[in-house]
Amino acid sequence: MKIILKEYLASLRERGDLDKSVLPNLLSEIGLRVLNTPMIGTRQNGVDIAAVGKIKGEDKQRYLYLFCIKAGNISRSDWSTGIQAVRPELDEIRDVYLRSNIAREYADLPIKICLCCGGELEETALMNWAGYTDRYTTEKVSYEEWNGDRLADLMMRSLLARELLDEDPRRNFQKAVAMVNEPNACYEYARAFLGNLLSEEHCTDKDQLLRLRQSFICLHAVIAWAIEAENLESTYKVSELGMLFCWNTIRKRKQKKRPTKHDESLMFVLDQFLKLYLTASEMYFQKTAYTHGRTPHALSVAVRSRESVDVNLAMFELLGRLAMRGIWTDLFSRGLPEADPDFSKSLAESTKHTLDTMVSVINSNPTLSSPIRDDHMIEIALVMYLAQLTQSESRFLPWLKSISYRTTFALIINSQYPTCLRDYADLLAHPENSDQSYLDEACVGSILYPYVYFWMQYMANEKETTEFTERLKKKIPNCTHQAWFPDEDSDDLIWCGETYHGICVTDVSPHDGHEALVDTLNKAIETCTAISEISAIKAGLVPLFLTACRHYRLPIPPNFWLLER
Structure with missing residues (x-):
């Protein structure tokens, strides 16, 4: 176990891994109170993390701990120069931080300056370290080396x-x-x-x-x-x-x-x-997508399979992940403008980049217009939810219109139309034949067609809408078109993967017309109010709930189909 931890610590980068993720948790657990963690773009004066307290089982009195953190091993070449230069930061702690950055309440505490690294202080740098610490150690200020072995020991002991x-x-x-x-x-x-x-x-x-x-x-x-x-x-x-x-x-x-x-x-x-x-x-x-999304068929070819099913599944998985990242970055960019305007701006740019990438991926990979699984409605709904958040629906309506045509045309020609079957072997064999009995089994229920039909009033003319509903009525007249809502048990079950919960609304058939569909959904939204009690939604973390839906393959509820403005 210790070998695994040492290898892990040695592989960590300083910025964002060791200093922000691992060490603050470890220090809190061994008895110290973390006073600050590093921030991008601010002057640290040599100190990456400051903490105060007594280490359980080691210290007999409180100390002020000042950590200078480096990634991997520290060699002689890292001592005075380079990106990982140690001595300039130790000098800055001594000349600047100790003089002006210590709060009055900690001014009387003895100080330990710790050189911390995920690897080790190499033999070539040991003499430099020994000479430096011997010269500048005083009654109040002492120096310690916290290498990967020391960190692994603390983790084994406390965490x-x-x-x-x-x-x-x-x-x-x-x-x-x-x-x-x-x-x-x-x-x-x-x-x-x-x-x-x-x-x-x-x-x-x-x-x-x-x-x-x-x-x-x-x-x-x-x-x-x-x-x-x-x-x-x-x-x-x-x-x-x-x-x-x-x-x-x-x-x-x-x-x-x-x-x-x-x-x-x-x-x-x-x-x-x-x-x-x-x-x-x-x-x-x-x-993946950011680098190769613009190249036609590049991502599809990268799946490395002769089976079109594999390509289709992989591409919809990628698209759903892209949409989910965009939804998260959009949430954070809206929530941080005052606290951190620069970070908020970078997140907004990341959301825009994700949207552009999604458009490129869809245009470059035609398989995304022909979902083979009915539950690919989840990915499609997430894309349209992000499009609404960013007021860019017009960029994706042509794609949604293409889906409405291709999915129903596939039914007519009996060629890989969306099915509610999920077993991989069943998907490879789909469609096994053109018998109505098989069609009824493969399309016994659908969450995709009601969702697509819901959007057709915004993207299709009357002729196209009529053609869509007539094809469904002709080929899968017995399909149960449905929508899903969480129930009172959902918040206790959804986060760890339980899927047998929720309310299924079945009276949402495209055959009844758009007005009837919308009326049914509105009544269901008014009746099925448990979604407002989902803990993540109450906390303002809607993307967390949508992440759980995508991760565990639960349909996106109609509450997120069309956003009010």
């Missing part, structure tokens, strides 16, 4: 100790790390150790926070190893999963008029899970 991390989550975590080259296996083991760590039995505030921190550290380690193995599919899937499991734990806290320190700590951990997801998704798209 991942054998008596704290039970055998089951420890074993599943190690298996997830070992299987980072196999996305599905890695995902299942990650799901297993998250389920073990965040089970219902750990209910005290202190225990809850510890388990969340353990989950984050373990998940971060899995993702770091997946990046090392150049398997970004694993990084995306487990980061999204971690975000959902984290919220499932946090949502159970009792609401109080004034947030406590515990509440703030929980939200800090959630923020880290969200940032981990955004970082993993950014890396994933930089290698």
Whole structure:
């Protein structure tokens, strides 16, 4: 276990990984109070993290800890010059930070300046470090080296100790790390150790926070190893999963008029899970859609399969992920303009870039106009939801119109029309024949056709609408057209993957006309009000609920089909 942790720590970057993700959690757990974490674009005066307190089992008095953090190993060439230069930052701590940055309440505390790195201080730099610390150590100021071995020891002792991390989550975590080259296996083991760590039995505030921190550290380690193995599919899937499991734990806290320190700590951990997801998704798209989205068929060919089904499934998966990232960045860009205008602007630009990429991906890969699974309605609805958030519906209506034509035309010619069958073998064989009995089985129900028909009033003329409904009536007259709403049990079940909950509204057939469809949906929205009690929606985190719907293949409720302005 320690070897895994040391390798993981050595692979971390300074900015965004070691200093913002791992070390703050570790310091909090060993008994220190973190005073500040690094911010991009601000002067640090040599100190990446400041903390105060006593380390459990080590310190007999309180210290002010000042951390200078570097990535990987530190060699002699890193001592005075280069990106990782150590001495200039140590000098800046001594000459600037100690003179002007220490708050009055901590001015009388002894100080420990810690050179922290995920790797080790190489032999060639040890003499420089020894000479420097010997020269500048005083009664009040001392120096410590916190290398990967020291950090791994602290993690084993406080976060991942054998008596704290039970055998089951420890074993599943190690298996997830070992299987980072196999996305599905890695995902299942990650799901297993998250389920073990965040089970219902750990209910005290202190225990809850510890388990969340353990989950984050373990998940971060899995993702770091997946990046090392150049398997970004694993990084995306487990980061999204971690975000959902984290919220499932946090949502159970009792609401109080004034947030406590515990509440703030929980939200800090959630923020880290969200940032981990955004970082993993950014890396994933930089290698896929952002780079190759404009090249015709490039992404389809990259699936490397002769089966059109594989290409279709992969491309809709990619499109749904793109839409979800855009929805998240749009939310954050609207929520941060005053707190951090520069970051807010970069997020808004990221949303625009994602929208442009989605348009390019759709135009460059025609398979996206011919969904083979009926539940591809989820991806289509997410794209249109993002389009409405950004007032860019007109860019996607031609695509939606193409879907309305191709899906019904596929029914007429009996060629890979959307089916509610999900088993891969069934999809490969689809359609097995043109018998009406098979059509009735393959299209026993549909969430796709009602959604597409709902939008036809905004994108199609009367002739096209009539043709759409007549084809459905002719080929699949027995199909149950339906929509899904959460119920009172959904908030307790959706975050960990339970799908047997919710309310199915079946009277939404395109055969009855658009006015009847809208009337039925409006009445259902008025009646099925449990969605307003979904914890993430009450907290203003609508994308979290939509992420759960996409991740666990639940339909997007009609509440998100058309936004009021």
